[in-house]
Structures are given as structure tokens and as C-alpha cells.
Amino acid sequence: xxxxxxxxxxxxxxxxxxxxxxxxxxxxxxxxxxxxxxxxxxxxxxxxxxxxxxxxxxxxxxxxxxxxxxxxxxxxxxxxxxxxxxxxxxxxxxxxxxxxxxxxxxxxxxxxxxxxxxxxxxxxxxxxxxxxxxxxxxxxxxxxxxxxxxxxxxxxxxxxxxxxxxxxxxxxxxxxxxxxxxxxxxxxxxxxxxxxxxxxxxxxxxxxxxxxxxxxxxxxxxxxxxxxxxxxxxxxxxxxxxxxxxxxxxxxxxxxxxxxxxxxxxxxxxxxxxxxxxxxx
Numbered sequence: 001x002x003x004x005x006x007x008x009x010x011x012x013x014x015x016x017x018x019x020x021x022x023x024x025x026x027x028x029x030x031x032x033x034x035x036x037x038x039x040x041x042x043x044x045x046x047x048x049x050x051x052x053x054x055x056x057x058x059x060x061x062x063x064x065x066x067x068x069x070x071x072x073x074x075x076x077x078x079x080x081x082x083x084x085x086x087x088x089x090x091x092x093x094x095x096x097x098x099x100x101x102x103x104x105x106x107x108x109x110x111x112x113x114x115x116x117x118x119x120x121x122x123x124x125x126x127x128x129x130x131x132x133x134x135x136x137x138x139x140x141x142x143x144x145x146x147x148x149x150x151x152x153x154x155x156x157x158x159x160x161x162x163x164x165x166x167x168x169x170x171x172x173x174x175x176x177x178x179x180x181x182x183x184x185x186x187x188x189x190x191x192x193x194x195x196x197x198x199x200x201x202x203x204x205x206x207x208x209x210x211x212x213x214x215x216x217x218x219x220x221x222x223x224x225x226x227x228x229x230x231x232x233x234x235x236x237x238x239x240x241x242x243x244x245x246x247x248x249x250x251x252x253x254x255x256x257x258x259x260x261x262x263x264x265x266x267x268x269x270x271x272x273x274x275x276x277x278x279x280x281x
Contacts, residue, residue: 002038003072003181003236004128009085011104018045019102020056021087025071037068037092040100042107063100064109068092073140076102077131080159088113088129088138088164099162113164115155127181128236132189135159137205141183141194149173150196152183154205170203170211184237184245186263191270193217193260195234195247200260200272218258218272225254232256232275239263246277255279 005023023038040063049055069089076085085102097113127142138157143150151171155164182195185205194201198220204213223232235250245260256275263270 003126004074005072007074007076007087009076009102012083014104016046016048017104018047019043019104019107020045021074021076021102021107023069023071023074026068035093036071038071040064040067040069040089042102063107067109069098073127073129075129075131077135077138077157077159079162080135086157086159086162088162090140097164101162110162115164116167128183130183130185130239131157132185132205133187133239134189136189137185138164139183139185139192141181143181143196152192152194152203154210168210172211172214181250182234182236182247184239184247184263186245186270187239187243188264191263191266193237193245193263193270195237197233197235200234200247200258202267202270204266215267217260217268217270218274221274223256223275225249225256228252228254230254232258234258249275 002023002025007021009019011017020043022041026037028035041060042063043056043060044058045054046057047054070092076087079086087100087102088097090097095115097115099110099113101108101110129140131138136157138155139152141152149171151169154168156166157164183193185192190204190206192203192205199216200218202215202217203210207213220233224230230252232249232254235248237245237247239245245263247258249256255278257277259273259276261271261273
């Protein structure tokens, strides 16, 4: 199980080709310290083959031979040309984000972005990353270790070049184990929602002081699944094509989703409905 370990991308000029990007989880031990890393793979799917059922014409191909990236946080942003995609992946335990260009016929490494963040063995991102819908920002939310502050990093993103710049780190205290795992940005690219197990927080990305704009828009109401007995707390988040943000339950599985119905609105006007959608089991 890898958070954001798989991603499927389509292309406007070819409705038959999909690039499936995927990660693995490998480990190595050195000086009694366990390090995690992953190769970066792709599989090309052609839906015209196999009588319309689709077939993988490239399967488990490494993007760069002997290339490794951090585990998880696989996300993409549409290139400014409206056709291709950009993917940013961090190098394991390094201050580097690598930029990859994804086209319908190839995936290539373009260049490395050196970032001004201190990264060590105990400080690899553990959480969710995303681009703002307008493609202007790249955000990585993380809670690396127990009893340490959670944070998110914000970068300016260039959709033409695929590069990041202008780093900000927003650090805040988490109420439970100091681990933050999920997040999504509103359709108007203004509000960042952070799901931290028992709370959903809203941050105004246009505020002069982003940390001071923090607002608690939902607190877990105590509801538990009648099937599994698990609490319907807040885990990974995703902005959907209908303009709403859907939040899964975790780390204990249940058959419900929480919904932010109007994420473009400030504060509790965003209208969070907990365990609003029942998934058939």
C-alpha cells in the first residue's frame, strides 16, 4: 500500500492511449537505519487492442534505468500546451525534485530541481501532494514522524518548463500523533484543505499570512461504520470533476466518503458533509 502510488493519464488527441504511472516500495538498511525508495515505472495501455478490452503494450517499464524516487506522492499537472503532462517526484533523502514529461508515446526525465529544504533520513515526505487546478502551485503535505509538527511545502510551478521555485514551508501542530496525511485544493485554486484524521483544516493560499488563515471546517463527529466498527475519520482527499472534494476514511477502512460540497467558499460555508456517501459493500 503506497499513498499516491499509481496514476493514469489520458491525452486529448488520442482517446485510446493511457499512460499508467506506478511506484513500488523497496527498502535497504544501512547503519541500522531503514530507508525506503522506489523505481519509477510506466505501463502504456491501448484500448483498441484485445477486441476493445485494452492491452498493456508496454508493461512495467522503468522511466529511467537505475533511477529511484521517494515512495508515493505521485501526481501530475497538465502541460501548458494542453496535451502533455508534468510529473514531479522527489529523490530519496535528497533536496531534489525531478521533473518528468509524459506524452502519449513516451515518458522522459527532463531535469532536477534543487530545493532549499533540509532533508534527512527522518524527514521524507509522508502524505499527499497536488498541483493547484490553475497549475501555478505545487504543494506537498507531510507529517514525517510521531510527535513532530506537521507541515506543507508550497512551490511556484512553471507549466511551460516544468520547474519549481519560490519555496514556502507552513508548519503547524497536529492534534493526534502529529501526522497529517491528506489534502486537496479548491477549484478556484485559493483554498487548501488538509485532512488530519479527526479534523479538516482550511488554509487561504492567497492570504499574506497563510498560517494565520487556518480555519477548522470540520471535526470528526464520532460516527462509526456499522459493518467494520471503524471511525469515519479523514484520510486522502481528491478534487473531482464535479467541483467537490471527496475524502476517504483511514487508516481503518469503512464504506463511506466525506464530501466538501462548496470548496470555493471560505470557512464553514464550504459545507462539509461527513460520511455523506455510502459505498455499496
